[in-house]
Amino acid sequence: MSKDDVADALDEIGVLLELQGENAFRCNAYFNGARTVRSLSADLKQLVADKTLGQVRGLGAALAEKITTLVTTGDLPYLAELRGQVPAGLIEMRQLQGIGSKKVKALHDALGVDTLDKLKAACEAGEVAKLKGFGAKTQANILEALRFREEAGKRVRIDQATGLVAALVERVRALPGVVRAEACGSVRRRRETCGDLDILASSADAQPVIDAFAAFPEVVRVLGQGPTKASVLATSRVDGEKVTLQADLRVVTDDLFPFGLHYFTGSKAHNIRMRQRALDRGWQLSEYGLGTADAPIACKTEADIFAALDLEYVAPELREDTGEIEAAEAKALPRLLEPGDIRGVFHNHTTYSDGSASLEEMALAAKALGWEYFGVGDHSQSLAVARGMPPSVVRKQWAEIDAVNAKLSGVRILKGIESDILQDGSLDYDDEMLAGFDYVVGSVHTHFTLTEAEQTERVCRALAHPALTMLGHATGRLLLRREGYKIDLEEVLKTAARFGKMVEINANPYRLDLDWVHVKRAKALGVLLVINPDAHSPDQLALTRFGVDVARRGWLEAKDVFNTRSLAEVQAELARRKRA
DNA sequence: GCCGTTTTCGGCCCGACTGTTTTCAGTCG
Known part of the structure; x- marks a missing residue:
């Protein structure tokens, strides 16, 4: 049972308790616990085995016991009982905009409403508006929430x-009177998905800014509008894809x-x-x-706020209460990677497999980004759906790479491959062919439904292969579309560390896989990471920023x-690995 | 349910906005 599974269970307990009218602080303890997990x-199984869960801030005796039960048995009788x-x-009802647990409980207690359909019927019959604490507006809002x-x-x-x-x-x-405006919230923290947008603006006169915002052409509905805030x-x-989100604007001086x-x-x-x-x-x-109130501390920037609290400046990406406060206090925050630090990428596709551009077009696009090298990693022979390359095509590509490299200056094409990790954990192509590449990215593209143990063994076997350089998209997830395959990432990362293999952060915004939580874990285990855009066209090389x-x-x-x-350092390291 | 080193009880971040009220509860972030 993964951290997310455990967290989901704790969240569900919190919601179920709320719906029963339980004390809000007790419910919050479960929500906090879920977020903490x-x-x-650290590795959850290890914490359970060491019986040190209770030492994690936010997890007390009760949560530690429930998490232990979940991890060791895969089940929790307490949750089943709730x-x-x-x-x-009721849980679906609670997810409606503007409806929380209290209102859901009131609807259920007073009208026996326990499905969205019954809720709709009750609103249409005018029964909801008659309830204490409800009214015509609330009833209309519920119908609107159901519709949207x-x-x-x-x-x-x-x-x-x-x-x-x-x-x-x-x-x-661009509005008159606006001094500054910034996107805040999860976008600024660069989370992989966002549920809403938060915008902050400053102006001496808020109301006109709010009114103008509510009338923007992108706005399809005003959810709320006051003197300093609008939703x-x-x-x-x-x-080309339609995106609809709640956007909140706050205006301050x-x-x-x-x-x-x-x-x-x-x-x-x-x-x-x-x-x-x-x-x-x-x-x-x-x-x-x-x-x-008597002695406000003036701060011109966010950095001033942190400084006033004796903290180093904490970058937005780190603000998750996962140790950044402690590190900022100890002046031990990392000097974070910057987009400009990237000097090339390794996992990309061309027309030799399922990419849309030639080797030369891709290499020139990489050069235009200021990079020194462009690593090609087209699909290997087994992946027929993506036009995986048979050995004859690989040799043809190698010849073209040599020719293009002889022609181009300022950028170097590296001969990589995205070799399928086959069902038994072996790599595509024989060892002789594999030895011909500068490096090998190993990725899983098939047999997603193996058991966690089988999938883990499969990938770990590939990591043990001497020819493998780096592991591509470790879980195969597609954000908001498809769960990753079941795999024990802790074991995978430990195995990568043992064999000195790199692990990819796939920068395609559909993937962002390895996720940030495991990136942190990988670093702790001493695994070297590599950011790859998995570009299938020249413009997709810029997706690398999402990996950063x-x-x-x-x-x-x-x-x-x-x-x-640098190119020289990369070539030297890849050569060293091939000799080893 | 969690937390605390002036602790084992009594707090738990807090303000904007809405809709219901006529002073406040619920929801949201």
């Missing part, structure tokens, strides 16, 4: 969110901008720690300032990432 960088007490439909359930409220990928929020921020900046549903086409920026960037868990730290000093921290985001969220520095090295 989700972002644990499920039996609460109709499943399919359209909004869904998370989108970071590339989609970035596109939409950039358009909105640009419009806000809207905004939509746009990003790369410019002297409050740093506090607002910090507050609305979150995460919630990070903010709670920061507020607590302020309280420990007899101060208060909120979006309106730091200090006391993941690396930063995983606390990586330039030295932790192979493709920050």
